[in-house]
Structure formats: C-alpha cells, structure tokens
Amino acid sequence: MKYYKLQDFGNDYLTQTKRVSPVSPAANPRQFPKALFLFLFLLSLFTSNATTIDVHLLADLKPVSVIVSVASGKYVIWADGKQMNDTLAASILEFKLEGDSIVTKTLERKLGTFKHITLNALLPASTLKLKCIQPSTGIRIYDNDLLISVDRDQLQVLNRVDLEKYVAGVVEAEAGTIAEDEFYKVQSILCRTYVLANMNKHATEGFNVCDGVHCQVFRGKTKDPRIFFATNATKDMVVVDNDLKLISTTFCSNCGGQTVNAEDVWGKSTMCLKSVKDTFCTHMPHAYWERRVSVEDWKNYLELKHRFPVNDSATFSTALNASQTGRQVYFSDHNLKIPLKTIRTDFLLKSTFFSVVQSRDSVIFKGRGYGHGVGLCQEGAMNMAKLGYTYPEILNFYYRNIIIVDRSKLDFFKEGEE
Ligand SMILES: [Zn+2]
Ligand SMILES: [Zn+2]
Incomplete structure (x- = not known):
C-alpha cells in the first residue's frame, strides 16, 4: 500500500x-x-x-x-x-x-x-x-x-x-486491488445494498455508518480506476428479495465447497441465504486447513463441557473418527447434539466444516473453508469472475430468490404498494 x-x-x-x-x-x-x-x-x-x-x-x-x-x-x-x-x-x-x-x-x-x-x-x-x-x-x-x-x-x-464514491472506497478497502472487474461489480452491489439497509445503524450518534469492521471498512477515495469503473457500471443497483426488501449481504472468505443455511448459524431462516454446493472455491487459498489437539484434551473437553460418554469406548471411538462430507449442524448423533459452531468457537477453528481423524495420541481436525459459510463465498466468487461469469450470474449463484434492481425503480414499486 x-x-x-x-x-x-x-x-x-x-x-x-x-x-x-x-x-x-x-x-x-x-x-x-x-x-x-x-x-x-x-x-x-x-x-x-x-x-x-x-x-x-x-x-x-x-x-x-x-x-x-x-x-x-x-x-x-x-x-x-x-x-x-x-x-x-x-x-x-x-x-x-x-x-x-x-x-x-x-x-x-x-x-x-x-x-x-x-x-x-x-x-x-x-x-x-x-x-x-x-x-x-x-x-x-x-x-x-x-x-x-x-x-x-x-x-x-x-x-x-x-454514496457511489463511498461504495468504491469500501470495495477497495475490503476487496483489495487484484480481483477481476466482475468481482468488483459484485462487491459494489453488495456494499451499496449493505449501507442502504444500515443507514440508521448509528443514527442516535448523528451519522450513518462508521469506517471500521463494525460497518464496512472505508479508508477514503479509491485509487484504482478499475474499481471506480465497476462501481459506476453498477450505479444504484442493489439486491432485494421477493418482497423488495434489501437482503442481508452476508459473505464468508471460503465456504469449503458448500455454503450454509442462515438458520443453521443464526437460527433465523431467510429465502435468500440457502446452502449451495460450490465447486468454484475448492482450489482457492483458504479451501483447506488442519488443527491438531491431543486426544486427552479432546476427551476432557467432550466430557466436561458436553457430558459426552467418553468411558464408553465404542461411543468415544466415533468422536475420534467422525467424517463430514456434506455440511452438518451437529457433531454428535448421540442425542447430545453438540453444535459444530460451539466446537469451532472453543477450539478457534476456521470453520465448522471439518472431520476428525485420530493419529496416535492426537486428533486432527481436517477442515474446509474459512468463515461461517453463509451467503457469498468470496474466493468462489473471485474464481467465477476469473472464469468469465457475469456479476448477475455470481450473485444469483450464492443468493437465492433475489432480484438485482436499480434502487430508484425500487422506490417506484414501493410507492405503488397498497
Ligand atoms: Zn459501525
Ligand atoms: Zn465456496
């Protein structure tokens, strides 16, 4: 920089x-x-x-x-x-x-x-x-x-x-300067949708948004003409759901090959944030990760925090070798239903999309992806842009039941509502 x-x-x-x-x-x-x-x-x-x-x-x-x-x-x-x-x-x-x-x-x-x-x-x-x-x-x-x-x-x-100058600045701060033009268009539409949906986030303090990660990172005017062009090419465009409401533009770094239903992370279902299989991100930088802990630590954790029957050797062996080929919500089948997101938080794992494999006196978490997995997968979207997909194709792939619309036309339709 x-x-x-x-x-x-x-x-x-x-x-x-x-x-x-x-x-x-x-x-x-x-x-x-x-x-x-x-x-x-x-x-x-x-x-x-x-x-x-x-x-x-x-x-x-x-x-x-x-x-x-x-x-x-x-x-x-x-x-x-x-x-x-x-x-x-x-x-x-x-x-x-x-x-x-x-x-x-x-x-x-x-x-x-x-x-x-x-x-x-x-x-x-x-x-x-x-x-x-x-x-x-x-x-x-x-x-x-x-x-x-x-x-x-x-x-x-x-x-x-x-607004448009702000959007271009946010795209540069959040997406860097090495992506494809179509990816910048995707980011411009998402940044714009986010800020318009969050105009009163800081209303009681006398401003709309802050420039930190709490809202969207903003470090001023973009220096990259390609970002300026991408923002301008999508001027005023936002993403709405079937009720013409601005969507929650949530995204993750890498979904590991399958995105997650919003309800599986936050408990609230939306028509737009549905799990999709994603082959575009599986060879990107954050596709895989590993974390090793001792069997002893894993055993103590399961027993003390979740009352897992670790002394039942047959049951405990399922906790030492547990595979996850498609996204699941819970770690255990044994009535206990330990949320994977709890294990992710407690062991500081990059995602909930992991299998457990025993290796002598250790267990290895073999994981996929980085982040909560809900919404747009950034590395997948970057790869789609590189492969020639357009911004409507990318947005419609990661968000379901959406409409990309000029916000001035949105006002027209809303005014026509009974
Ligand atoms: Zn803020
Ligand atoms: Zn992905």
Whole structure:
C-alpha cells in the first residue's frame, strides 16, 4: 500500500486566493443545537432518497488531533456557523481537541477555538487530505465534505460523501486491488445494498455508518480506476428479495465447497441465504486447513463441557473418527447434539466444516473453508469472475430468490404498494 509523505501536504494551494462564492450560513448544519441537528438528521432518513451518507472516520482510533488540506477542487470553511477567510481553505489546517473545544491552527498561527468545523466542497470533484496526528495514521484522501466536532474525549470526524464514491472506497478497502472487474461489480452491489439497509445503524450518534469492521471498512477515495469503473457500471443497483426488501449481504472468505443455511448459524431462516454446493472455491487459498489437539484434551473437553460418554469406548471411538462430507449442524448423533459452531468457537477453528481423524495420541481436525459459510463465498466468487461469469450470474449463484434492481425503480414499486 502506498503511503504519502507529510510533505505531500504541499503548499501549492497556499497561493490560491481567488474568492469563492459565499455559501449561506444556514447551509451549515453544525450551527444548530445538537438536539435539533439530530432531529433533522433522523427526519432526513425517512424523507429523502439519500445520495450522500455521513461516515464516521477514524472510528476505531479516538483521534484528538488531525491535519487537513485540500487535495483538489475548492472548499469553504465554516467555524461555529461563520465562514472563515477564503484563503484559509487553501492552507494546511490542524484541528486539536483541548478541553471541550477544537483549537484550530494553520502552520503559521492560531485561528481560534471552536465547537464545530465544516469543510464544504464547492465542486463535486473536490477532495481533502486527512492525516490523524494523535494517534498517527498515514494520509488518506476523502471526497466531498468533512465535519469535525467534539465527542467527549475525542474529535468526531465525519465525511459527508456521495454514496457511489463511498461504495468504491469500501470495495477497495475490503476487496483489495487484484480481483477481476466482475468481482468488483459484485462487491459494489453488495456494499451499496449493505449501507442502504444500515443507514440508521448509528443514527442516535448523528451519522450513518462508521469506517471500521463494525460497518464496512472505508479508508477514503479509491485509487484504482478499475474499481471506480465497476462501481459506476453498477450505479444504484442493489439486491432485494421477493418482497423488495434489501437482503442481508452476508459473505464468508471460503465456504469449503458448500455454503450454509442462515438458520443453521443464526437460527433465523431467510429465502435468500440457502446452502449451495460450490465447486468454484475448492482450489482457492483458504479451501483447506488442519488443527491438531491431543486426544486427552479432546476427551476432557467432550466430557466436561458436553457430558459426552467418553468411558464408553465404542461411543468415544466415533468422536475420534467422525467424517463430514456434506455440511452438518451437529457433531454428535448421540442425542447430545453438540453444535459444530460451539466446537469451532472453543477450539478457534476456521470453520465448522471439518472431520476428525485420530493419529496416535492426537486428533486432527481436517477442515474446509474459512468463515461461517453463509451467503457469498468470496474466493468462489473471485474464481467465477476469473472464469468469465457475469456479476448477475455470481450473485444469483450464492443468493437465492433475489432480484438485482436499480434502487430508484425500487422506490417506484414501493410507492405503488397498497
Ligand atoms: Zn459501525
Ligand atoms: Zn465456496
């Protein structure tokens, strides 16, 4: 991964003094009292077909000091509802938490102490460089607007970003930059479906999603034109079920040759997340794994945690050599019904799709796949894309009873509902 050096916060914008059009202070939401802002935010979730989303940046870091500069385009800065001098938008700015306020500085001087800062993009293609100083991160580039405020003992940094630009950034952060175009299209549709289904995940905190694994990893603007193209080629497309509801876009790294019914992992059945045989992932990197434990440990575990009759030698021998050729839910046939997912958790296994084989004083878990196995199998989908399958074929293979639809048409059908 390429990291920019600090000097990339160049001063070529310092000379840019052209006056930009003033924006009405009323356009800056941060001047409103927090309760009113929250109310308007919640209202907007239900009244608008949102094309921008508020992403909580640096969510896992507790930032107290960040620096920001313009990478491209034009910005105006608002501090507590007042527009700052135009030329400052071309400076390198530092925002540092002190007490319950944000001390704002350029390289040369202190500008003041504020509660809310907004960097408003005046052009759609405007981007900002953001670097967290405390704690330290590399430089990341973000599209559109940045909103900085105080959240108890840390800065709250939000990126108000166009949905499609956000989706492209998530695809790069979550899928890397070495996959096929059709796989990026699959990921774009799934990332978009996920975020639209989870717009109020952080509503009580005043934003839509965070940039960590809790929601979807987002490290800013994509640098890969192929990802940008794939997102654009699937613009506004989402996956819905037969009731036109956005589906749960769950996925795993590798299903080991067969995906799992949602109810077998989470207890709740859905029409879309059904077990399918998958031959596309069986030669991929995470197709197989092994883990060895002592017979003694295995015996103690079964006896102490599950009251397995380990002293019955005939019964215990079935626990030393148990094969699983197709996906099963339970380890034991003996009334005990030990959930495979419990064994997976207790022994930190990569999946529940394993057989047990005795080898002298050890038992070897011979496993297949990586992850819970529900939904799309990433390595299988990557291989399908490589073999020439299209994104609708890939999505329809892993998710059942789905419709891939433009979300604007979805609104039309929903409005037509009685
Ligand atoms: Zn989150
Ligand atoms: Zn698979």
